[in-house]
Amino acid sequence: MIHRSRLPRLLRASVSPLLLAVLAACGGGGGGGGGGAAAEAPALAPASDQATTSAAPASGKLLLSEVASNYYSDDVAWFEIHNGTGATVQLAEYSLSSSWVDTSTGRSSRTPRGFTLPAAEIPPGGYLVVASRAHQNLRANSQMVYVGDGTRMPYWNASGSIELLRDGATVDFVRFGSSTAVPASEDHWGDAAVTALPSGANEHGKAIVRLAAGGMADTNGADDWRHVNFATPAGRNDVPPGVTDSDRDGIPDSAKVAGGTYGGLDLYAMGARPGRRDVFMELDYMQGSDAALVPRREALQMVVDAFARRNIALHIDTGSLHGTDAAAFNLGGGNPVPFAQCIDLDLAGTTPPAGCSSFYAYKSGHFDVRRKLVFHYGLFANSQRADGSAGSSGVAELNGADLIVTLGGYGFTGAEGVDRNMLTNLQASTLMHEFGHNLGLHHGGHEDVNYKPNHYSVMNYMYQFAGLSATPQSPYAAERYYLVNGMKGKTYCNLVENSPCGTAFVIDFSDGSGSELNELALSEAANIGRGSSGGAYADWDDNGAFTSSLVARNINPLWGTAKTVLKDYNEWGNLTLSFSRAWSGASYGYGFNADEASPTQPERRVNPMNLSARNRTVEDPLPQDLHQALRHAHRPWR
Secondary structure, three states, X not given: OOEOOOOOHHHHOOOOHHHHHHHHHHOOXXXXXXXXXXXXXXXXXXXXXXXXXXXXXXXXXXXXXXXXXXXEXXXXXXXXXXXXXXXXXXXXXXXXXXXXXXOOOOEEEEEEEEEEOOOOEEOOOEEEEEEEOOOOOOOOXXXXXXXXXXXXXXXXXXXXXXXXXXXXXXXXXXXXXXXXXXXXOHHHOOOOOEOOOOOOOOOOOOEEEOOHHHOOOOOOOHHHXXXXXXXXXXXXXXXXXXXXXXXOOOOOHHHHOOOOOEOOXXXXXXXXXXXXEEEEEEEEEEOOOOHHHOOOHHHHHHHHHHHHOOOEEEEEEOHHHOOOOHHHOOOOOOOEEOOOOEXXXXXXXXXXXXXXXXXXXXXXXXXXXXXXXXXXXXXXXXXXXXXXXXXXXXXXXXXXXXXXXXXXXXXXXXXXXXXXXXXXXXXXXXXXXXXXXXXXXXXOEOOOOOOOOOOOOOOOHHHHOOOOOOOOOOOOOOHHHHHHOOOOOOOOOXXXXXXXXXXXXXXXXXXXXXOOEEOOOEOHHHOOOXXXXXXXXXXXXXXXXXXXXXXXXXXXXXXXXXXXXXXXXXXXXXXXOOOOXXXXXXXXXXOOOOOOOOOOOOOOOOOOOOOOOOOEEEOOEOOXXXXXXXXXXXXXXX
């Protein structure tokens, strides 16, 4: 059975109407088959059992070691090969036979068909992920390659089969669910199929594996395989069956204790601990002369501290940029990458504009595949404009794992004083804002209604660049409202509390404690909806004095003209940390649907093994008056 994907508007624009119509009629997903070659970016060495254990298959051969759960027909179906021999294996000397789907017709079949395997080397003890080429912007590396034949590609859901062959003879074989496929060499499978793979919109990130702890058993039968709740692509199958995620952060409990690993990754050594929610992020950064391209240590610490106040440990990895240990944001990844004047978080079926590089080329070339299901990946880059000029501050997947910060071209020098303060503060607020989109947040928290004074969050453009007041019930609480609406002579550098030009900048998500603001009947005494102290009030009618009667005014005019009720949202209570483990937000049913006016239906999440931003949010450029303040910071005569 082919399963329908709820394609958001952005993705639909990149898929042919004919293909959409065919797939919709057949219950299939969108996306193109893309059998052509894509740019390769080999940079990473495959993970190896030999690096962590001497265990190797007794058979000493090439083995199918993992098959991941799959559901949507336009998604990346993948399996893993382990080299148990003592020599490097050339993958192109082998071929694949598997169940499959034709994306042009929506037809799937459990009757296996053959696929040619690409050139790739698997070193002794190494692992390689082989995945379906669901669309053209998938880029292979030394840990992961893609397979397809025009619009036909390997595919399975609860049932299917995979066979690895050499010269027409079976090397290894597995079937699962209700598949009745048989291998070319019949003695390579001796009994019933492995029980069905979990397959459904909420069964993401699971797999059947040959366990490393079981010596990668190879008896040519279902008993060799075990169901696990956590797939481990390109690494050791070291998560035991039945392990759960009691912290709801996407990390198996077994990897949060000393000696436990996740695909060979020592997350415990990187700081993960039981009884606490842990989140990991790798940040790469472009090389260049613009100070905005390099994430400042102080900015990273501000974001980490904001999460720590909510007992969430955010572990950021920038490699050796700031030091040699985890306290200096070095978890063994994080890379300086080549400069490109323009970056694009491209969608399936599209190519970057001329002069731009694709975000996914960087990710494929520098991000360890073993991290894909547990690490967010971010890039500090120059610009999203083709000419490299200052523009959007960032772009991120909504309910996903990828983000970009683009503050290049604005003239940051990093010079001590106001310039450095602004650079540090805006890096911190932009990174946390884009990361918030990854965690399922919108500019209005649960909705895309921006500039709500009572939505006290870095997700709100009113507070992203201006920061938050330390005391939201004080006389200064409405300063940011006056600033963005051009009232009372407020500028970014003359805010009384926590200006972005100073060193006391505050960033945070909302806890939802702001009361509703009815624009048809506003009480100035309620201030911005978070209480009042010391005679504080919000001067909604801008008359310079407290108005005791109710005021009717549109207080988020930069978003819309209608007067409505503005609502806060408990963002901290609704973060989706386990991005690879769920298909919607923490409160199921509130995932954003880009084809609806409001977030009323669950939205399909991005599979992190795919390279396709199904929903993305592109930010506005820095406000003009903030840009002017920056220019004045290091050219005061202007």
